[in-house]
Amino acid sequence: MSDTYGHEPFDVDDFAYDDFAYDEHPYEADAGDQFDTVGARGLDDGFFALELDLLELPCIQESAIVCTELPEVGETVIAVYVPLSPELEIAGRRAVLAACERRLPRLFSHAVAQDGIPRSVEGAVREDLLLDRVLPQVARDLMSPAAMSD
């Protein structure tokens, strides 16, 4: 969980101003740099920055993140990814967890590999269906040593 989350409303419009003054930074105009400022500002900006980071990962086929309340765990970010191959599943998991750690360092994140991600025709993740599919695996992971290493 970030420093400010739950204490003050976050305004995406101002996320680039405070820590990254325009005049002092010649690269401010580059949109890519703006994402680097958002990690510790709030759930919303961290979540969207994580979404973008995962989209940029070439070591996984596709990904989706869902924020939900897990029984006995509380608020959790579930990062679901489709590995490129069975051999690259562990590498993909490490990359996804590294991105979660970077963008949402104070929120419990759990990475789950899946064979596919249910999406609408437009490509949007069908979050409810996805959670239905992954929750038994998440429950199993939380009782196994693999999850403890997260």
Add this chain to the structure above:
Amino acid sequence: MIKLDDIRRHAADRPHRSAVVDGEKRLSWAQFADVVDRVTAGLAAQLPPGRPARAAFLAGTGWELAVAMAACRTLGVSCTGLDPDQHPDALTHTLRELDPVVVLVAEEHRALLGSCSWPAGEEALRVLLDGGEATAPGESPFAELLAAQPLRQPPAPPEQESFTVVPRGAAPRVAVRPAGAEERELGDHIEEFGFDASDVQLTSAPLWEPLAQSVTRTLLAVGATVVLDRSGIPERLCTLLEDEGVTTAVIAPAVLTRLLAHPASAGRTPSGRLRCVLASGRDLGRWVVNTAWERLGPVLHLAYAPPETGLAAIMGPDESLVARMRSGRAALGSTLVVLDQEDRPVAAGTPGRVAVAGHRLMERYLDDEQPFVMVDTGRGLQRFFVTDDRGVLDGQGLLSLTGRSGGVTRPLRDGAVDAALFRLESDLLNLPCLRDTAVLRVDLPALGDALVVPFTAVAVGREITGHRALSEACARRVPSIPAHVIAVDCIPYSPTGRIRTAELLEAVVPIITLKLQLEQSEHQEISA
């Protein structure tokens, strides 16, 4: 879709060239003109009394739908696509707003349509596609319309406004586009992508999806061949790309990902004929962009097209290799601007709310709300639609989406069921009569929302006790979801200990389905 006049013009120019291809069905332009002519006549004869204002369709794609949409266009009836995968409440909400007097419905969605009610629903004409047979008054099979005598003189109806459904959870909205918007859009697409009559277009997305529909319409309008794919199966798509000599395509993002992940596309070398693949870019990742370049060539165009604005931004194949994902430049005819909270344009590089202007913009929502702001970007005041997206526009006009105005959404969950599923996993770990087990929650046509629980018994001959113990554990913990317990030889795992669900389900679902069918027939025999 396009009018009969335009179809006849193309039929005169190239009568034997394919116009619409759908599986084994291949319509030349001459045949397409003939069937549209007949269906227009059949539809005109069966329309409910009074001037029909609106039609809707609940179907994916197919030649019958393309013909019926062209007939509606010829008669001046707007034809709005509805997403069959949306919740029935959302579908009912949309139907009540649109109040269509004609609904084109595919056989597989008839039951869904039957569960919805709307003011004109009782008298509305239901045109049954895909060989559906009429069983109730007000239903008309497509074949019946096709049997009508051709029109001598096609009608010349006034231009009508068109509608696009904007998904918004349980209460979708309907965007109204002014008459003539489709023609302007057509011109923009031709100029942007260079479509012409020599093109062969593959549409592998349902026609209710606005981008797929508008591009397909454009290609038909220029006299190209349109190949409709219903399956989304990678092997079939690879075959179509090769055999039909496809030059342009609109592919749903999930289908594109599957295509690129499939071995059938790995052995494919870019043929040079394919020059443009359009897909919504919001949810596609780096791997798709890189792999598309490798397997299809420099063809992938990533579109940003909110339903209210039409195609607003596009990212070409070359720049997408170096730009961040979810980036794009304004499409022809669109203006992009990023606004602050007071609706003032912000400086380049400053994040804010993304707004779009242009002649493809909707006129209003159907409930008459006009959510526009007037902004002066240096070329006088323009009407902008403020999207739900946040983004950054750099000094060179590259837009990058960074988030959504509404913040993070959390899917609504039944906390009790989720907690019960967690406890069930814990219970199963402690069952001594099992060697291994897996709980899979599925939502399949054959089983509905159900738990599939494969297990490996602790020893040969102990399957019955394992089955009994698991069934009781499931019934105790999650009584609201039916559980199908089945013994298997082993449960396949990935290197991280993940259960290979697809592999496992592929093995057990046919057996469970067969068992259910046997049980059903036994019950029927007993009751008979």
